[in-house]
Amino acid sequence: MKNYDIKFEYKQYSEKAILIQTYAKVDENLLNLLIFYKKSIEEFYGKVIIEVILTYNSLLILYVSTIENIYDRFFELKSLYSDDFLKESQKKRLWTIPVCYDKNVCPEIISFADRKSMSVDEIISLHTTPLYTIHFIGFLPGFLYLSGLDEKLITPRKSNPSRLVQQGSVAIGGNQTGIYPSDSPGGWHVIGSTPVSFFDVNSDPCCFAKPGDQLKFISINEKVYVDISLNISKDNFQLIPEYL
Amino acid sequence: MVEIISSGMYTTIQDEGRFGFSKYGVPQSGAMDKRSYKLANALLDNDPDCAVIEWMLIPPVLKFYEDSIIAITGVQCDPFVDDKKVKCNHQLIIKKGSVLKFKNIIKRVFGYVGIKNGFCKNDVLNSRSQYKNVTDSESLSKGSFISYNKFVDFWTQYSSLKIDDSWWDKGELDVFPGPEYDQLSNNEKELLKTGSFTISTESSRMAISLNEELENDLDSMISVPVLPGTVQLTPSGRLIVLMRDCQTTGGYPRILQLSEEAINIISQKRTNEEVRFSMRSF
Secondary structure, three states: OOOOOOOOEEEEEEOOEEEEEOOOOOOHHHHHHHHHHHHHHHHHHHHHEEEEEEOOOEEEEEEOOOOOOHHHHHHHHHHOOOHHHHOOOOOOEEEEEEEEOOOOOOOHHHHHHHHHOOOHHHHHHHHHOOOEEEEEEOOOOOOEEEEOOOHHHOEOOOOOOEEEEOOOEEEEEEOEEEEOOOOEEEOOEEEEEOOOOOOOOOOOOOOOOOOOOEEEEEEEOHHHHHHHHHHHHOOOOOOOOEEO | OEEEEEOOOOOEEEOOOOOOOHHHOOOOOOOOOHHHHHHHHHHOOOOOOOOEEEEEOOOOEEEEOOOEEEEEEEEEEEEEEOOEEOOOOEOEEEOOOOEEEEEEEEEEEEEEEEEOOOEOOOOEOOEOOOOOOOOOOOOOOOOOEEOEOOOOOHHHOOOEOOOOOHHHHOOEEEEEEOOOHHHOOHHHHHHHHHOEEEEEEEEOOOEEEEEEEOOOOOOOOOOEEOOOOEEEEOOOOEEEEEOOOOOOEEOOOEEEEEOHHHHHHHHOOOOOOEEEEEEOOO
């Protein structure tokens, strides 16, 4: 990270929002730095802002009121940045997500394996090996943007998106993998299904995962999948992270 | 209680919106035309965040089970309470058993029914605005009931406001350059400044897509933050104006940002109605 010369651009985005953006890159060190920059902004502003939206290379700061003097705000935001963010790191949590790749639960994995000229087992192995990094949540409530997909699994999105991808579907689109937190139309290739819920307005927080956390998939058979689903429906299942 | 006798189109409960939950990917939502929403609450002397019923193009039929006062704003139409013609933008007395219907939806898209002290659906993440997978239902269906508090003190106030209707009929939208605006060619920038654009049939609470296309030579992007009012340029050259229910992040170049007022104006434009962009600096 020392070699990085991080340059941020500060732009007014709307009457009530300022965008801080750096080069377009999916990078864990950059994510870490943005998490600390975001925290510093939130602590300074308190209730003056609604929130700070984080993505791969940006922070979008939403103010409660119309921005009157933009250069004062830019100055404040610049002063809230510190090179020390490069050295800091938050306690990493690792979430292990059970996924059933069985063709009875997810028939699409067969055609995906054919397309990739691999066996189903190879697909499962390549998908369950990496530790993925959670960058941010977007697209749908509870949809995690993950980095870390094995290059061999990179696959262009479907040219004709499916009208319905079911909640819990674990899928690959381009160089990304993700979990559909709710039923939705979608263009990614579904390779498995998880019984775990990623978004629930009745739990606090609504989504257990947060940016900077790590995630890995573990293969479960159909029986375990059914058991966990049953336990979740009885409110008898809790995902516990491992601290790295 | 109010009963939805007939559901209309995209009839929902809306308030100011849901703020502070983008971190979970939850959209802001809220009334499409905030100006009409605020007007309904102002006419009723309500707190500014009281929830209203919003509908799109096809109005619902509503039956009220308690006395209260209501106000209808947004679309230009002929409302009827128990088959008696009443006025828009006005306090209206509703009696137990009254039925509200609409005829002749003349102008604009989104209509609002506000009620004294608001429709009191329970808050989900600090808002009553309906949204799929956040609230129990994503819209109001026939036969559903919504609660509100009885109000009988209406003899004390009977307000009416002179409304300047021309505001919604403006075709000019104040816009600011978006983060990727500078990447456009001069030709495309010129087209944005001088061209006129029309509303396509693909319009919803999420986004309004425009019929005219631009050349798009911009590189594809990684996902970035977006807001209601952000104008995205899609790979095919289509312009998409993100609206209240839009996602929190998106992967298309953000070439313009509509002003708060312009979001309200465009929300009320019908298919094939014309708009122009008026470039502003902050």
